[in-house]
Amino acid sequence: MLTxxxxxxxxxNPxxxxxxxxxxxxxxSAGxxxxxxxxxxxSMAFQKVLVPVQSSVYALHRYKDWLFIAQRSGLILVYDLPQQLLVATLNHHKKGVFDIKTIPHKDELISTGEDGILAVWSLKxxxxLYQFPVISDTVRVIALSNDEQEIALGAKDGVIRIYRAEDYSLLRELTAHKGPITSLQYSPEGDHLISGSRDAQLKVWGLPDYExxxxxxxxxxxxxxIAFHPTAPYFATCSQDKGIKLWGSKDFKLYKILSLEKNTEGHSHSINKLIWSHDGKYLISTGDDRQVMVWKFSLH
Structure with missing residues (x-):
C-alpha cells in the first residue's frame, strides 16, 4: 500500500x-x-531554495498562488509564487506561529501559536483584522471544516475548541486528551474530526455533534x-515514535506500519509532518532526521 x-x-537541520x-x-519543505x-x-530532486528566512519555519500553507510561511519569530511571510517575490510580512504575533489556514469564502487568513491567540487577516x-485569546498558552493546530463553517483549535491544555467561522464565537469545548493536542483534521466527507496528541491517542469525533x-x-x-488521502478511504499519521501508520477512514483499522523498528524503510528520528500529493499517488514525510521521504501509494 505504501512503498x-x-x-x-x-x-x-530538522x-x-x-x-x-x-x-x-x-x-x-522548511524547518x-x-x-x-x-x-x-x-524528477525526485531538489529544485531550488525558494526564499530565505530569518528564523525557523513552523508551518507552511499554500492558498492559490501564495505561500504563507509561519516562523518562530512570530512573523508570517507571504510569498507570491508566480512572481517569485515576497509581497507582505504579517507582524502581529509576539511568539512563534505554529499553524495558519485560509477561510476562502471570507477571504481571510487565520494564524495561531505560542502566544495563545488567534489572529485574523484579510486576504485582499x-x-x-482581529484577534482573540484562546488560552494563555500554546495553540498548536487549526482545522477548518469542509463547509468552512467551523474552526477547530487544538491547544496545549488538551482541549479542542470549536468556533463559528462567521463571527469567531465559541461553539463548544471538547475535553479531549491528557496531553497537548498536536494534530487535527476533518475528514474529506465531513463526517468526522480526528485529533492526535502527545498522549499518543487518536480520537474520532462524529459530526455534526462532535460525539x-x-x-x-x-x-x-x-x-x-494526520493526513487524509484525497480520494481513497485512508488516512496516515506520523509520530515522535519515528513511525508512519496508514488507517482506514471508515473502519479505523490499521493497514500499514512504516518504521525502522518494524524492519521497513523509515525515519531515524521524530516525524513532524505528512502530506499527500495532489493526485494521491505519493505520501511525503519529513522530520528531525533532516530527510524528506517519498512513499508510493497503491490500493494493494
Missing amino acids: HIQTLSGHQ IYALALAPAKDHFF NDKGVVEWSLE DFSF LINNIAAHMFGIYA
Whole structure:
C-alpha cells in the first residue's frame, strides 16, 4: 500500500513543515534551516531554495498562488509564487506561529501559536483584522471544516475548541486528551474530526455533534500529523515514535506500519509532518532526521 521510493536530502537541520505547490508535482519543505526549499516529484530532486528566512519555519500553507510561511519569530511571510517575490510580512504575533489556514469564502487568513491567540487577516490586502485569546498558552493546530463553517483549535491544555467561522464565537469545548493536542483534521466527507496528541491517542469525533465515537491507542509517543488521502478511504499519521501508520477512514483499522523498528524503510528520528500529493499517488514525510521521504501509494 505504501512503498518507499525516494529519500530527498539537503536540509541541514530538522524539518517541520510541508506544503504542495500549485504545480501538481512540486512541493515545499522548511524547518530549522535558513530557507524554504522546492522539490519535484517528477524528477525526485531538489529544485531550488525558494526564499530565505530569518528564523525557523513552523508551518507552511499554500492558498492559490501564495505561500504563507509561519516562523518562530512570530512573523508570517507571504510569498507570491508566480512572481517569485515576497509581497507582505504579517507582524502581529509576539511568539512563534505554529499553524495558519485560509477561510476562502471570507477571504481571510487565520494564524495561531505560542502566544495563545488567534489572529485574523484579510486576504485582499493582508491587513490585520482581529484577534482573540484562546488560552494563555500554546495553540498548536487549526482545522477548518469542509463547509468552512467551523474552526477547530487544538491547544496545549488538551482541549479542542470549536468556533463559528462567521463571527469567531465559541461553539463548544471538547475535553479531549491528557496531553497537548498536536494534530487535527476533518475528514474529506465531513463526517468526522480526528485529533492526535502527545498522549499518543487518536480520537474520532462524529459530526455534526462532535460525539466521541472512537479512541485509538495509535502510537507510542506524540502524534504530529494526520493526513487524509484525497480520494481513497485512508488516512496516515506520523509520530515522535519515528513511525508512519496508514488507517482506514471508515473502519479505523490499521493497514500499514512504516518504521525502522518494524524492519521497513523509515525515519531515524521524530516525524513532524505528512502530506499527500495532489493526485494521491505519493505520501511525503519529513522530520528531525533532516530527510524528506517519498512513499508510493497503491490500493494493494
